[in-house]
Amino acid sequence: MKRLLTIHLWIGVAATLISQPLIAESNGFNLTRGVTDISNQVYDLHMLIFYICCAIAFVVFGVMFYSIFKHRKSRGAVAANFHESTKVEIVWTVIPIVILIAMAIPATKTLVAMEDTSRSDITIKITGSQWKWHYEYFGEDVNFFSLLATSQKQIDGIEAKGAHYLLEVDNPLVVPINQKIRFLMTSDDVIHSWWVPDFAVKKDTIPGFINEAWTKIDEPGVYRGQCAELCGKAHGFMPIVVQAMEQSDYDAWLAEKKQEMALAAEEAAKSLDATLPLGELMSVGEEVYAGRCAVCHQANGQGIPGAFPAIAGSTVATTGDVSIHISKIVDGVSGTAMQSFANQLTDKEIAAVVTYQRNAWGNDTGDVVQASDINAFKAQGEEQTSSKEL
Incomplete structure (x- = not known):
């Protein structure tokens, strides 16, 4: 009777282990199958390895618990005294090698397929x-x-x-x-x-x-x-x-x-000939600042001490030369998280955000920067770069 109960217990444990991945997938804890052939291959490989691990755990813990139960001291079991069993060493060396090869073959095929970028459309x-x-x-x-x-x-x-x-x-x-x-x-x-x-x-x-x-x-x-x-x-x-x-x-x-x-x-080409009023530049600049600048310098321009400098009340955005302010946005600042926005924003957007920064949060410089100013700054930078190369 005890042996029958033990068998039923192990069958229940095995059933739980096998069904767990399906439960986990429905609850979002497992890998998803995805919507590509390669993602399905990855999922199938994952599940194959999982089941192999379950089988190994089932056998190892089964033998361990059986040995503990069958050869416990209360039943008078006496520990055997043996050393360097050649058969045992061969078995516990060969079996893991076979298991690893069985796992490596499908894993290698999937990894090779994942890296094959040839014949792309x-x-x-x-x-x-x-x-x-x-x-x-x-x-x-x-x-x-x-x-x-x-x-x-x-x-x-x-x-x-x-x-x-x-x-x-x-x-x-x-x-x-x-x-x-x-x-x-x-x-x-x-x-x-x-x-x-x-x-x-x-x-x-x-x-x-x-x-x-x-x-x-x-x-x-x-x-x-x-x-x-x-x-x-x-x-x-x-x-x-x-x-x-x-x-x-x-x-x-x-x-x-x-x-x-x-x-x-x-x-963008038309904006080079346009002269926009301060109000329009401030409106566009505020939108650009909220989308591109606020994540580091905060919406109120105060920055993050020790990480990102404040713009509100800063020398760059108040008494500093406008060209220096423009350069920080167009060229970025080397060695910091301040990247170049020359290719990310149009000349009009750069002009607007510079104007906004110089007139928001109490800076109130009254400076107005136009797209043509940004275009001229970029052209000057290109000329300097060309002269250095020569």
Whole structure:
């Protein structure tokens, strides 16, 4: 009877272990199957290794508990005295080797498939930057930045948090389904990590180095991820959103994006001849500051002591020369988290944010900077660079 109860107990334990992954997957504790063939391969490999580990645990603990029960002292068991059993040593060496080989073969096949970026249909360059992503479509003359779209009020707890809190962006990465997409990944500053669980893609973006990854999405939809590397103060504010579309929808989006970029270029060219009033520059500058600057320098311009300098009341934004102020935004500040915004903002946006910073929070300099001033500053910098090269 005792032996029968023991058998029933072990059957119950085994059933619980086997069913646990399914329960965990439904509760969000396990890996997800994802929406790509490679993500399913990763999931199947994960489950295979898990079941092998369960089987090993079942056998090892089963033998251990049986031995403890069967050969306990109260039953008069006497410990055997033996040493250097050749058979035992062969067995406990051969069996682990066989298990490791059985695990290594499917794992190697999956890892090789994950690294195979050949025969891709689309190539997209992904650049990590504190704290945003830059996407560039090779051969299409399309590129844009993708920034966190969650409002500051939600982050500060003033408003209720949305369904996709800290996982929403202004410009998602748009790709077609059923096409092999090759990603080239790098970084402008520190190490970031582009991670989308549904694709089984997680690659570090490293300054001065190009990493590769790929995906082929089976189902249309919106898929979310995050930077998975501790990359600084706003690490948690660097989400990834990928929108996968049918090919026809993707083609329409791509055409629209090209037209949008062409119109933006025309508007930027026109802004060089425009003289905007202080009120309009302040309005545009406030919007740009909230989206690009406030994460470090705070909405009130006070900065973070010891990390990011205050702009309110600072020499740079009050009595300092305007060209020095412009240079910090256009060129960035070497050795700090202050990056160059020359290619991230238009001349009009840079002019507006400089004007805003010099007239907000009590700075009140009355200085007005126009897009033409920014354009002239950039041109001067290019001339100096050319003369140095000569």
